Amino acid sequence: LFTGVGRSGTTYHAMWLSKMGIPCGHESIFTELGIEEAERRLRDPSSISFSTCSENIGLWAEPWSIEADSSYLAAPFVNHQCLKNTKIIRLIRNPLEVISSYVFDAKYFSENINEITKPFQEYIKLHLPIVYDNNFSPIDRAALFYIEWHNLIKKNPKVFAYKIESNPNLLLDFLELPNVNVEINKKINSWNHNERPTLNYKDISEPYRSVLIEEYQYSRKMFI
Numbered sequence: 001l002f003t004g005v006g007r008s009g010t011t012y013h014a015m016w017l018s019k020m021g022i023p024c025g026h027e028s029i030f031t032e033l034g035i036e037e038a039e040r041r042l043r044d045p046s047s048i049s050f051s052t053c054s055e056n057i058g059l060w061a062e063p064w065s066i067e068a069d070s071s072y073l074a075a076p077f078v079n080h081q082c083l084k085n086t087k088i089i090r091l092i093r094n095p096l097e098v099i100s101s102y103v104f105d106a107k108y109f110s111e112n113i114n115e116i117t118k119p120f121q122e123y124i125k126l127h128l129p130i131v132y133d134n135n136f137s138p139i140d141r142a143a144l145f146y147i148e149w150h151n152l153i154k155k156n157p158k159v160f161a162y163k164i165e166s167n168p169n170l171l172l173d174f175l176e177l178p179n180v181n182v183e184i185n186k187k188i189n190s191w192n193h194n195e196r197p198t199l200n201y202k203d204i205s206e207p208y209r210s211v212l213i214e215e216y217q218y219s220r221k222m223f224i
Contacts, residue, residue, distance in 0.1 A: 001083065002070035003030075004091035005149045006120075007101040009164045011053060012184060013091065014070035015060050017175075019182040022068050023061035027051035030074035032123040038074075039082055073120075075149050076127045078156040087175065090153045092163040095212045096199050099142040104196045109141035127152070139199070143208040147215070 002013045002024075010026060017024040028048050029038050041048050048063040078088055102108040106117060109131070113121050124145060125132045131145045153159055160174045172179055201209050 001030075001068060001074055001086050001088045002091055003074040003078065003088065003153060004072055004093070005075075005098055005146050006072040007098045007106075008072070008091045008093035010070040010072055010091065011051075011057070013089075013164075014054070014068075015184050016182060017068055017070070018061045019184065020175075020177050020180065022175075022177075023066045024068035024070055025050055025061065025063060025066040026054040027069070027071040027073060028063060028066055029069040030071040030077065032073055032119045034123075035077050035080060035082075038077070042082060072149070073123065075152045078153050078159060088153075088156065088159045089171065089174070090150070090159045090161045092150075092161060092215075094165065095143070095146050095216055096201070098146055099139060099204075100196055100199045102142045102145070103138045104199075109138040109145070124149075136205075139203055140205050140208060143204045143212060147208060147211050150215070 002010055002017075004010065014024040014026040025048065028050050029041050031037055031051075045064045045066075048066065050059055050063055054060075074083075077083065107114060108117055108121060121132075128145065128148050130148065131141055134141070134144075136144065160171075162171050162174075169179060201213055204212065
């Protein structure tokens with residue numbers, strides 16, 4: 001299971017793992033419908049489907065055949081009984097890139113929630129109401145989300161932390177996979193951000209700015 005904060009490479013890694021010989025879905029088990037739906041899909045593979053963005057890209061595996069899932073929506077359930085024998089990878093991406101993608105591209109965390117993102121923002125609010133129950137700017141809300149969503153995953157000490165910009169051999173070793181080069185467009189699920197403003201750490205309020213800087217530097221020190 002790949003999980004993390006959204007916009008951190010879950011689609012790419014689902015395709016990557018599938019090409020490595022382990023069919024992996026995207027938001028195929030863990031969806032915005034919660035843990036009961038995840039358990040139902042595990043019991044009945046015929047009910048499995050891929051995310052809408054996966055279908056738009058073009059499915060890379062048969063939904064009923066998957067042996068893995070890649071979903072940021074799994075974060076609240078990393079200690080659930082259904083995952084007791086599962087290898088879990090926490091994907092870490094540069095927080096500035098993640099926050100920019102959420103705020104400027106997807107228009108998350110504003111006062112006016114658009115209908116397309118509403119089910120997912122309601123899911124975030126359900127599990128982390130602190131993200132919305134404030135008068136923060138969208139940038140600060142996204143920063144708080146980044147920090148606290150990762151904290152949910154850290155509650156399972158067995159989760160393997162992997163910074164997506166680092167050496168893939170670390171991930172191959174954890175998954176006990178051979179060192180095989182597979183070609184996938186790393187921007188396969190990127191959104192157009194030609195007009196995106198440039199975000200800097202100074203644009204994020206304290207204490208979140210310091211926490212994010214520490215988290216990112218910590219990741220770099222460990223995984224590069």
